[in-house]
Amino acid sequence: GDSVTQMEGPVTLSEEAFLTINCTYTATGYPSLFWYVQYPGEGLQLLLKATKADDKGSNKGFEATYRKETTSFHLEKGSVQVSDSAVYFCALIHQGSDKIIFGKGTRLHILP
Amino acid sequence: EPEVTQTPSHQVTQMGQEVILRCVPISNHLYFYWYRQILGQKVEFLVSFYNNEISEKSEIFDDQFSVERPDGSNFTLKIRSTKLEDSAMYFCASSVSAASSTDTQYFGPGTRLTVL
Numbered sequence: 485g486d487s488v489t490q491m492e493g494p495v496t497l498s499e500e501a502f503l504t505i506n507c508t509y510t511a512t513g514y515p516s517l518f519w520y521v522q523y524p525g526e527g528l529q530l531l532l533k534a535t536k537a538d539d540k541g542s543n544k545g546f547e548a549t550y551r552k553e554t555t556s557f558h559l560e561k562g563s564v565q566v567s568d569s570a571v572y573f574c575a576l577i578h579q580g581s582d583k584i585i586f587g588k589g590t591r592l593h594i595l596p
Numbered sequence: 597e598p599e600v601t602q603t604p605s606h607q608v609t610q611m612g613q614e615v616i617l618r619c620v621p622i623s624n625h626l627y628f629y630w631y632r633q634i635l636g637q638k639v640e641f642l643v644s645f646y647n648n649e650i651s652e653k654s655e656i657f658d659d660q661f662s663v664e665r666p667d668g669s670n671f672t673l674k675i676r677s678t679k680l681e682d683s684a685m686y687f688c689a690s691s692v693s694a695a696s697s698t699d700t701q702y703f704g705p706g707t708r709l710t711v712l
Contacts, residue, residue: 528639586640
């Protein structure tokens with residue numbers, strides 16, 4: 485079945501460091517891909533999305549590119565801030581389905 | 597900004613008891629969802645609901661579970677006879693249109709259910 489695999493956490497970085505959180509997926513067809521973020525005490529928030537191959541989603545300095553050839557959707561940010569500390573979830577959804585399939589989440593700690 | 601709310605934030609119950617988890621979706625949304633996350637595991641889809649009917653459900657969503665929109669604002673998940681393995685964080689979500697159209701699902705903060 486369809487699945488999403490993302491790098492294990494926690495990931496600890498210093499402020500202004502470069503961030504990459506790896507995500508790969510297994511799916512038939514052409515799913516839409518997402519990154520969700522969960523800040524402490526809050527719900528899952530959509531961070532960015534891409535709906536077709538080679539699309540780049542971006543928001544709040546974060547970017548991810550839908551790579552069909554490597555079935556990947558890695559999350560990147562050039563300079564992280566303490567306020568980026570959260571849990572990040574990679575996810576996919578198929579056209580015609582209501583079901584979002586999530587990865588396990590990666591906890592990110594940014595040190596001042 | 598409108599948001600999905602859930603009550604209670606934490607529910608503790610005895611095995612075999614019924615629990616009802618409550619959600620207030622965003623007011624103009626028409627599609628509603630429940631997900632759960634067992635500690636240390638992935639967030640898993642349970643069910644989607646539209647026009648007073650279940651539109652999709654997972655294999656987890658067995659006869660012990662039910663959903664209801666009892667009035668114009670609430671959306672509830674009922675577990676009839678809780679088991680220890682039902683302990684999890686339960687997330688409600690809503691969207692304006694069907695998620696399959698890639699419309700965004702907006703999530704609530706979750707209810708942590710602990711079954712003793």
